[in-house]
Amino acid sequence: MNKKQVENFEQGGARNGAQGRGGETSGASAQHRSNVPPFRQTAVTGDWLAEDQDIPAYTNGVLWNGWQQPLFPTSSVRLIAQLMPAEVAFDEAAGVVRVTDEHQEPAAVVESSMEQIEVDGKLVDVFCVGSGWCWELATPEQGASERDKARAVLSRYRYQRVADLYDQDTEFANALRVLAGTEFEYPDYSYLLVRQAISKADRQFASGTVIQGTQQMQQAETAEARTMEEGKALLDQALAAFGATRTPWEERGRYVSPWEYCLVSLPNVSQAVSVGVSAGGVVSVSGVPFSPNGRKLNVWVEEILASLVAWRDAKAKGNPPLEFVRTDRDNCRVYYRHGAKLYAFQKERRDHFQLFECTQDGEPMYQVPLKPVDQKPANYPEFGRWVDLELAQSFGSIAGLSAVAPAxxxxxxxxxxxxxxxxxxxxxxxxxxxxxxxxxxxxxxxxxxxxxxxxxxxxxxxxxxxxxxxxxxxxxxxxxxxxxxxxxxxxxxxxxxxxxxxxxxxxxxxxxxxxxxxxxxxx
Structure with a gap:
């Protein structure tokens, strides 16, 4: 496998005037950098990602053959590595992104280091991921208008006062519905507590079937998966034992042999895991096609279960629990802390949330993409588990994220x-x-x-x-x-x-x- 370092885009030319880790210009003179357009925050996507999967990035509008040349913040690189585990590896401690190009013989690994760009007068750490890939602006970015921006600003203005009037003054509420439409509704985070309490019971009871389901599977004779469809069937058996769910299967066209992927949500684990199935029936959990039991291929349901359990336990040990911080009704935000970082759920319109990584003062910095299935609270597994954790932190209802609640x-x-x-x-x-x-x-x-x-x-x-x-x-x-x-x-x-x-x-x-x-x- 070949390995090479990338400092510029392979298409030629400096990478938009970004600075290397030491502050030196990378592939361009200081005079050239002074002529580079300023960077702004945006969102990009690609045909190798799921539909409506947008990745926060930075751009200065400089294109290559009509395609975007984005630079990604750390949070976006983590997401890309999760979505494309076979191609992208992120060594956050070393500040290095490694991208495997399987179309070359032998496969080549392209490394890129952390750089810095200036955005609104501040230096931001960024990485280049997929140099030469055909990134394009996300649909919301393409269709943004001044009216859309104004509407977004107004939607966050004085929610609390208007919401009080909406609840207390029938005449005002009726007039507002006439103007805004019959589906209009102001944010009310409190209802999520009722819904999630009952949904939490569903998940707890479903998780209690894992042991029983595993024992039943071990007693039955399981066949070895030899095709993609057989691999998918075995994964569904394993997920049924866990009481877990998955997203629809998606093809990934950047591999030598056919693979299809989905995102699996396990009970009491806040992060979804990417699971792929090859044409030969091998099930890869988070990019690993082997079970922890002596590196056996995941072509039997027992090995798939072992891999899912190992991934769940690793996440439970490696991630500190989320901690509820506060609610901000004026801006329709709910804040959580994960380690040293502050996050906020913000309601943008009816049944639609966005997640932001925030400054310590609570100001949103970067939008964290969410799967399309998670845009509505009714089927919002991440938000559901996070509300559970709020209850746990506030009232001690469960021991914490690292332990699965007793069935x-x-x-x-x-x-x-x-x-x-x-x-x-x-x-x-x-x-x-x-x-x-x-x-x-x-x-x-x-x-x-x-x-x-x-x-x-x-x-x-x-x-x-x-x-x-x-x-x-x-x-x-x-x-x-x-x-x-x-x-x-x-x-x-x-x-x-x-x-x-x-x-x-x-x-x-x-x-x-x-x-x-x-x-x-x-x-």
Whole structure:
């Protein structure tokens, strides 16, 4: 394998006047640098990335054959290395990015070091990734206009005052809906606590099936994967045992042999892992095609499970837990600290969030890209786990990120546990009037957990319990209904939701539902 150092773009010419680590100009004179256009923050993408996958970068508008020549901040390089583990390796301690070009024979490794550029009068550390790749501006950057920028500024102005009027003054709210559309809704982070408490129960209960599912798989005879489809099938078996989810498969056209990739989200792990399957059925977890069990190829479900467990444990040990810092309702932000860095979720419009790496004063610096599936809170695994961690940090509900919560005995018990935590959360951040809508929406998540007896759609025929027909709802459904109705009654009476004892409501609903199931319908 050849290795070479890249200081300039392979197309020729200096790399936009960037400075090397020591401050010296790289491939250009100081006079040339003085004529280089200023850098600005932007976002780029490429046809080798997932649809709508935007990477924060810096550009000064200088193009090569019509393509962008971006420079990437550290956070973006981490993301690229995660998305393309077979091609990009980031040695953050050494300040070096290594890109493998498998189209050359033998494959070549191109190294690039950290450089510095000036943005708005400040020096910023950047890296060149994919010298000569066909980067292009992301769609939002291409379509940005002065009106869009003005709208973004206004959307963040005095949210709190207008939100209060929207909640308290019906005439004002109706007028605003006429102007802004029927789908208009102001941010209300509090409703996420209800939704995520129930979703957390789903994840806890699902994670408890890992051991049982693994034992069942080990007892069964598993075939060796020899094709891509067989490899995908084995991965899905492993994910079912974990209670994990994945994104749709995507082709990557930059490899000699066909590979397809997806992102896998494991329970109680905040970071998704990139998993690929080769044409020969080999499953690669985070760029590693071998299991930790004596470097066996991941072509059996047991080896895939071992690789996923090893990756999960490594992340749990290597990453400090996220810590909730504060909410900023004026700017619609929720702040978290990860190690020494400060991050903020910011709501831009209805059902759409952005994540920013911030200064220590809380000012957003760089946008951290999110997968398209994570743009809506209803299916937002990262935000869901982060809210769980907020509850853990504030109220000690779980030991921390490094430990997987003990598997509850039943999904009902998981709901009781999580709703008990929610009682304290409601006292910490009382639910808004619009928050109760999400309690009803949270019932949808119950239908995703096997064995609850609840479906999003009502069954056409009565369900069966021990071989006997019954029209009784499951206790899980009863809990969701009871919580929703209790919140509704409080709001209709003009009372605060902070005094609701949700754990008592949940336990009573489960008890009544269990009694009804034992006696049977009509008894």
């Amino acid at each position: 509850p005995e039943s999904h009902d018990q998981a709901l009781v546990n999580c709703l008990s935590d929610l009682v304290q959360a409601v006292e910490f951040l009382p639910l808004g009037v619009r928050g109760i809508k999400a309690v009803h929406a949270a019932k949808v998540s119950l239908g995703k957990v096997p064995g609850t007896g609840y479906s999003i759609h009502q069954p056409e025929a009565p369900a069966e319990l021990d071989g006997k027909p019954t029209d009784q709802q499951s206790s899980a459904m009863a809990v969701a209904e009871a919580v929703f109705e209790a919140c509704q009654r409080q709001v209709e009476k003009g009372r605060s939701l902070s005094n609701l004892n949700l754990s008592v409501i949940a336990e009573r609903a489960i008890s009544e539902a269990s009694s009804a199931l034992k006696t049977g319908p009509g008894k």
